[in-house]
Amino acid sequence: xxxxxxxxxxxxxxxxxxxxxxxxxxxxxxxxxxxxxxxxxxxxxxxxxxxxxxxxxxxxxxxxxxxxxxxxxxxxxxxxxxxxxxxxxxxxxxxxxxxxxxxxxxxxxxxxxxxxxxxxxxxxxxxxxxxxxxxxxxxxxxxxxxxxxxxxxxxxxxxxxxxxxxxxxxxxxxxxxxxxxxxxxxxxxxxxxxxxxxxxxxxxxxxxxxxxxxxxxxxxxxxxxxxxxxxxxxxxxxxxxxxxxxxxxxxxxxxxxxxxxxxxxxxxxxxxxxxxxxxxxxxxxxxxxxxxxxxxxxxxxxxxxxxxxxxxxxxxxxxxxxxxxxxxxxxxxxxxxxxxxxxxxxxxxxxxxxxxxxxxxxxxxxxxxxxxxxxxxxxxxxxxxxxxxxxxxxxxxxxxxxxxxxxxxxxxxxxxxxxxxxxxxxxxxxxxxxxxxxxxxxxxxxxxxxxxxxxxx
Amino acid sequence: xxxxxxxxxxxxxxxxxxxxxxxxxxxxxxxxxxxxxxxxxxxxxxxxxxxxxxxxxxxxxxxxxxxxxxxxxxxxxxxxxxxxxxxxxxxxxxxxxxxxxxxxxxxxxxxxxxxxxxxxxxxxxxxxxxxxxxxxxxxxxxxxxxxxxxxxxxxxxxxxxxxxxxxxxxxxxxxxxxxxxxxxxxxxxxxxxxxxxxxxxxxxxxxxxxxxxxxxxxxxxxxxxxxxxxxxxxxxxxxxxxxxxxxxxxxxxxxxxxxxxxxxxxxxxxxxxxxxxxxxxxxxxxxxxxxxxxxxxxxxxxxxxxxxxxxxxxxxxxxxxxxxxxxxxxxxxxxxxxxxxxxxxxxxxxxxxxxxx
Numbered sequence: 105x106x107x108x109x110x111x112x113x114x115x116x117x118x119x120x121x122x123x124x125x126x127x128x129x130x131x132x133x134x135x136x137x138x139x140x141x142x143x144x145x146x147x148x149x150x151x152x153x154x155x156x157x158x159x160x161x162x163x164x165x166x167x168x169x170x171x172x173x174x175x176x177x178x179x180x181x182x183x184x185x186x187x188x189x190x191x192x193x194x195x196x197x198x199x200x201x202x203x204x205x206x207x208x209x210x211x212x213x214x215x216x217x218x219x220x221x222x223x224x225x226x227x228x229x230x231x232x233x234x235x236x237x238x239x240x241x242x243x244x245x246x247x248x249x250x251x252x253x254x255x256x257x258x259x260x261x262x263x264x265x266x267x268x269x270x271x272x273x274x275x276x277x278x279x280x281x282x283x284x285x286x287x288x289x290x291x292x293x294x295x296x297x298x299x300x301x302x303x304x305x306x307x308x309x310x311x312x313x314x315x316x317x318x319x320x321x322x323x324x325x326x327x328x329x330x331x332x333x334x335x336x337x338x339x340x341x342x343x344x345x346x347x348x349x350x351x352x353x354x355x356x357x358x359x360x361x362x363x364x365x366x367x368x369x370x371x372x373x374x375x376x377x378x379x380x381x382x383x384x385x386x387x388x389x390x391x392x393x394x395x396x397x398x399x400x401x402x403x404x405x406x407x408x409x410x411x412x413x414x415x416x417x418x419x420x421x422x423x424x425x426x427x428x429x430x431x432x433x434x435x436x437x438x439x440x441x442x443x444x445x446x447x448x449x450x451x452x453x454x455x456x457x458x459x460x461x462x463x464x465x466x467x468x469x470x471x472x473x474x475x476x477x478x479x480x481x482x483x484x485x486x487x488x489x490x491x492x493x494x495x496x497x498x499x500x501x502x503x504x505x506x507x508x509x510x511x512x513x514x515x516x517x518x519x520x521x522x523x524x525x526x527x528x529x530x531x532x533x534x535x536x537x538x539x540x541x542x543x544x545x546x547x548x549x550x551x552x553x554x555x556x557x558x559x560x561x
Numbered sequence: 562x563x564x565x566x567x568x569x570x571x572x573x574x575x576x577x578x579x580x581x582x583x584x585x586x587x588x589x590x591x592x593x594x595x596x597x598x599x600x601x602x603x604x605x606x607x608x609x610x611x612x613x614x615x616x617x618x619x620x621x622x623x624x625x626x627x628x629x630x631x632x633x634x635x636x637x638x639x640x641x642x643x644x645x646x647x648x649x650x651x652x653x654x655x656x657x658x659x660x661x662x663x664x665x666x667x668x669x670x671x672x673x674x675x676x677x678x679x680x681x682x683x684x685x686x687x688x689x690x691x692x693x694x695x696x697x698x699x700x701x702x703x704x705x706x707x708x709x710x711x712x713x714x715x716x717x718x719x720x721x722x723x724x725x726x727x728x729x730x731x732x733x734x735x736x737x738x739x740x741x742x743x744x745x746x747x748x749x750x751x752x753x754x755x756x757x758x759x760x761x762x763x764x765x766x767x768x769x770x771x772x773x774x775x776x777x778x779x780x781x782x783x784x785x786x787x788x789x790x791x792x793x794x795x796x797x798x799x800x801x802x803x804x805x806x807x808x809x810x811x812x813x814x815x816x817x818x819x820x821x822x823x824x825x826x827x828x829x830x831x832x833x834x835x836x837x838x839x840x841x842x843x844x845x846x847x848x849x850x851x852x853x854x855x856x857x858x859x860x861x862x863x864x865x866x867x868x869x870x871x872x873x874x875x876x877x878x879x880x881x882x883x884x885x886x887x888x889x890x891x892x893x894x895x896x897x898x899x900x901x902x903x904x905x906x907x908x909x910x911x912x913x914x915x916x917x918x
Contacts (some may be wrong), residue, residue, distance in 0.1 A: 237794075239801065255796055256783055278797040296798070484765055486802075514810045515857040548792055548807020548855035550784070 134214040135159030136183075139317060142209070142220060144195055146227040146511055147519035152190040153209070153220065157183040163214050167191065171207035173200060174222065191363070195224060202228040227511050231542065231556035232268070236261060238541050240281045243465070243530035244288030245421075249540055250530060250555070251304070253279035253293055259304055260293060263555065265532055265539060273307050275300055278420050280335075283324040286374060292330040292347075294319025299330055301347050310412065315343050321367045324395050326374040330355075333366045333379070340364055342392065342399045343378075357392065359401030360450060367416045368392075371436065372423035376402070378436075378444075382415040389413050389428065405434065405444035418464040420496065427473065429460050433499065450499050452477065454488065462487060463528045467535035470560060471496050474538050484510035489523035491540055491558060508556055510544035522547035524556065536560050590864050590881075590899065591627065597898050597910050599640045602821070602887035603647030604780075609887060609896050609912070610663065612638035617659055619652060622912065624889050624896055632666050634659055642683040645734060651689040651706075653678025660706055672704050672712050678725040680846040685734040688756050692739065701739075703757050714757045721761075721763060722749065727774050728758060731795065732782035735840055738795070738803075740774035740787060744805040748776065748785060748803050764803035766793055773838055775817070779852065779898055780824040788817050792855065809855050818843055819885050825892035826917060827852050832883045832897075845880040847897060847915065861915050864908070866901035879903040881913065893917050 135158045142151050157163050166180040177192030193209070204225055211218040235252030243250050255278040263270045281294040284304070291302040296318045302311040317334035324330055332343040342357035365382035373420040377392045377399065386409030391402040405413075410429025419426060419436075426434040431450040437443040452459050456479035464475040473494040478485040493503040507526060513519040522540035531538055538558040545552070595613030602609050602624075607620040612634070619632040619641070636654035643650045651668070652659045655677040660669040676693035683689050691702040703714040714720075728739030728751075737751045737758075746768035752760035768789045775788045778795075785793040790809040796802040809817070815833035818841070822824050822829040831848045834841040846860040862880040870876040881899035887896055894916055902910035 221682075239798070255798060255801065280798060360918070512854050514854045519856070546805055546807050550853045552794075552806065 125273050134161065134163040134216065136163055136213055138211065138218065138220060138475040140221065142193060142222045144222070144224040145517075146225050147513045148195070148517050149197075150192055150194045150516060154188055154190050155183060155211075155213075156188040157185055160185045161214075165189075165211060165213045166426045167212075168210045169207065169222075170210065171205075171222075173197070174207060174209070176209075193222070197224070197226050200224060200226045201225055227437060229511065229554075231508050231554040233551050233552040234261075234555065235551060236553065238527060238543075239279055241530075241541055242282055242284045242291075243532075243539070244284050245531075245533040246286075246288035248532050249288060250303070250541075251282065251284055251291060252528075252541065253282045255279060260291065260304075262307070263306060263539075265537065265557075267358065271307055273302060273309065275309065276312065280319050281322045283322045283330070283370070285324050285374075286370070290324065292322055292324045294322040294332060299332060299345060301330070311347075311350075313345055313347070313353065315345060317343055320365055323368045323370045323377050325370065325377075325397075327397055329394065329397050331368060331377055331392075331394065331399055333362070333368050334364055337364050342368070344394075344398045346397065355398045357399040357401060359392075359516065362390070362401070365415075369417055369419060372419055372421065378417055378419075378426060380413050380415050385409075387413040387415055387430065389417055389426065389434070391443065395548055397483075403440055403443075407444075407446070408435075411446055411449075414460050415462070418461075418466070420466045421468040427461065427464050427466075429462070431459070431461055448499050450475075450494060453493075453501070454479070454487075456488060457481060458485075459488070460485070462526070465529055465531045465538075466496055467531040467560075468496075470531070470535035472502065472531070472535065472560070473499075474529050474531055476529050476540065487525040487527070489525065491529060491538065493560075505558060507540060507542055510547050510549065510554075512544070512547045512549060520547075524554070570757075588864065588867060588911075589792065590913045593620075593910040596693055596911065597884060597900075598638050600885045600887075600898055601641055601643045601650075602889075602896070603643050605645070605888040606647035606663075607890050608663070610643055610645060610650060611885075611898065612642065614638060618706075619650065619663075621663055621666070621863050622896075624894070630666055632661050632663075632668065632767070633683070639678050639785045640681045641743060642681045642689070642730070644683050645685055645730070645732075649683070651679040651683045653691055657690060658704060660689070672706065674702060674704065675713060676702060679725065682728055682730045682737050684730065684737075684753050685754075686753070686756050688753065690728070690751070690753065690758075692726050692728060693724050694720070696875070698722075699724045701726075701728075701737075701751060701758060703753075705756060707737065710793075717758065719761045720751065720758045725774070727776070729778060732778055732780065738776060738785055740772070740776050742772065742774050744771050746770075746772045746774060746787075748787070750802060757848055762799055762802075764793065766791070766805050767805055771838070773818075775819075777817075777820040777822070779822045780792065786820050786829070790815075790817055797855065807855055807892055809850060810857060815844065816841065819883070821895075822852065823888040823892040823917075824852075826888070828858060830886050830888060830895060832886055843872075843882040843884075845902075847883060847886055855860065861895070863897060863899055864913055866903065866909055866911075868901075868903060881911070881915075 137156045164182045173196045207222045208222040238501040241252035256276040260273040277295045279293045284291045293300040300312045319332045320335035321333040328347045339361035344355045346353040363381045366379045368377045368379045390404035392399040409433040413428045414430035416429040433448045435445045435447045459477045459479045462478045473496045477488045489507045491505040507524040509521040525545045528541040540556045597611045600611035607624045614637045617634040621630045630753045638652045640653040678691045679694035680692040687706045689704040693699045700716045701720040723741045725742035728737045735754045748764040751758045777786045792806040793803045794806045814836040818834040819832040834843045845863045849858045849861045865878040868877045885898040897913040
């Protein structure tokens with residue numbers, strides 16, 4: 105039965121072949137339709153060009169592209185009457201500039217010339233995608249190096265911002281925090297139960313020291329001592345590690361307790377560490393004297409819940425001001441009665457609730473504060489995809505810059521844009537470039553961290 | 562002349578069509594003589610190891626030679642876990658576990674267990690960890706197979722979990738990650754570096770919906786994939802562990818029934834099933850995705866099952882429902898364990914091979 109049906113089909117084909125025989129010898133004017141243009145969005149790698157033969161005669165076509173970044177699945181062929189062909193048009197975007205590019209496909213259909221405009225929207229992200237994650241970061245304005253620690257892989261990563269070159273120092277265990285020396289020559293990296301002393305010049309781990317806690321935060325003094333703030337232990341002490349000694353080099357801080365999860369920063373004078381507590385209400389900031397090497401608890405701010413501190417702080421370049429995560433600003437002084445005195449608030453005009461400063465840097469050359477914000481009532485807090493620029497004297501808004509989004513494909517033809525969540529912001533020594541470490545949270549990227557450079561006028 | 566040639570060509574096609582009729586019924590899949598209860602794959606030895614209950618045995622399929630060997634089991638198996646070196650395995654039963662040597666094809670020992678094993682993990686330290694099938698709040702059983710007796714470790718503050726939780730050994734060998742079947746469906750990490758579980762914590766991440774849990778890892782262990790298509794990043798550091806990385810896109814809100822990752826191909830392969838927890842229907846395709854951004858690449862259709870004409874019924878083709886998919890160590894071939902969806906088929910299990918180009 106199958107064979108009979110097939111033979112019937114064959115007879116029909118023979119008849120149609122017979123018609124075609126005559127058309128072979130007489131090229132008639134083709135009736136066809138093609139699109140006016142092919143529009144590639146930023147996610148399209150391939151589109152299909154459909155040629156429809158609307159007439160009763162065979163059409164022969166050939167196609168050429170005006171640009172070599174286009175390849176065709178078929179550059180010539182024929183289409184029988186009332187049929188169509190789909191030709192795959194594939195782009196190589198690797199050498200295309202960002203933005204819109206135009207080219208043409210030239211068609212010859214039964215000796216009639218035609219053309220189709222090819223519009224390509226290409227998106228080259230300006231930020232640099234990192235090969236690692238980012239656990240903690242600091243910036244040395246002495247040698248313009250952005251130094252961040254990663255746990256995939258466990259390493260210290262040194263980005264020379266003038267050249268864009270990144271070098272890596274492998275670590276033997278995952279890092280939890282980092283602190284760079286004020287001269288930018290060395291660093292200490294905290295781990296769970298140890299710290300690593302790093303020579304940033306010759307890119308080596310000088311030595312690893314045991315520490316009696318999980319390092320939540322770390323500060324490297326000019327005295328070659330490291331100060332480690334524990335993650336656990338509730339009321340506890342700063343671990344003070346003498347990096348000049350090989351053994352028995354851990355001392356506990358002297359004086360009042362600190363609370364687990366306190367964040368510390370070295371004052372630009374090098375004499376003191378200021379700390380911002382976490383996990384206790386109301387939040388406060390406090391000072392520790394390290395002039396005699398072993399940290400000595402000095403005193404806390406004169407306020408008790410009057411101003412939000414919220415668990416982190418940053419200094420102005422000269423060390424005269426403290427900017428807290430709670431957006432309040434305080435003056436510093438060597439004199440206790442004049443130290444940590446309220447001097448203003450950074451007012452934020454945002455529709456988001458409970459905004460807090462996640463990272464801040466000061467450029468005295470530009471008289472600017474650069475910071476990024478988190479918001480939300482519950483952990484994990486979200487981060488606004490903006491860089492805020494404020495006048496550091498008047499604490500007034502100068503600019504708010506939207507960070508570049510991540511373009512993530514879903515398939516061959518579509519995709520989504522994801523906001524960049526900022527984690528760290530740094531100004532270079534000239535104050536003319538800002539570096540923001542961002543993450544494509546929830547975008548599903550294997551490499552979800554990047555550094556965006558923003559030029560400042 | 563043209564017409565004569567054309568007729569000759571067509572006659573050739575007629576006969577070719579005729580012979581194709583019989584070729585279509587030739588199945589390329591490897592039909593199995595048993596059912597498949599659970600399966601794992603060792604990329605170290607390129608062996609697909611599965612347990613069956615009819616009869617109760619461990620079946621070792623060498624994916625290169627396609628040779629099949631077996632180890633007879635005393636009890637009906639419920640789950641299996643291979644060692645990271647691919648040399649040994651543990652099999653869970655109702656009230657027992659069996660430790661087997663896959664090289665000598667022998668049972669090393671059988672141990673008592675205080676639960677029915679829903680899922681099992683074999684650690685690198687000759688400890689086995691068993692997820693109980695029944696009860697509500699229960700605990701992850703730890704069996705120390707280095708001891709002659711009193712092998713099961715007691716309940717502690719670290720091994721608490723809800724019955725129905727399923728887990729997997731992290732490629733580092735230090736941790737078990739598991740997802741519970743509660744409404745929050747958090748992922749939990751158990752530390753097993755020292756044998757018995759001595760630390761555990763839960764993720765901040767919660768699934769949007771109740772789920773029948775299952776999790777898988779990327780080959781490097783940096784990512785966790787869940788049945789709800791959620792993807793999390795892992796970390797040695799608690800504060801950075803199990804953070805939400807993204808979601809695999811899927812039409813019809815499908816669930817992941819099985820997943821395998823090939824780091825060599827930078828792809829992962831999914832078996833998807835319908836969004837019906839109580840009566841899920843498996844798609845008869847294997848879906849591949851790009852591991853760099855979770856974007857969809859393509860799908861592979863599975864070979865159907867041919868049912869010849871018999872007892873008055875016409876011949877028919879039935880879709881293959883996939884249950885497990887594994888990529889081999891070279892990344893050039895997938896092995897899919899399938900079963901016919903024919904209602905009467907109780908034992909139409911097979912292994913299908915898909916070449917990856």
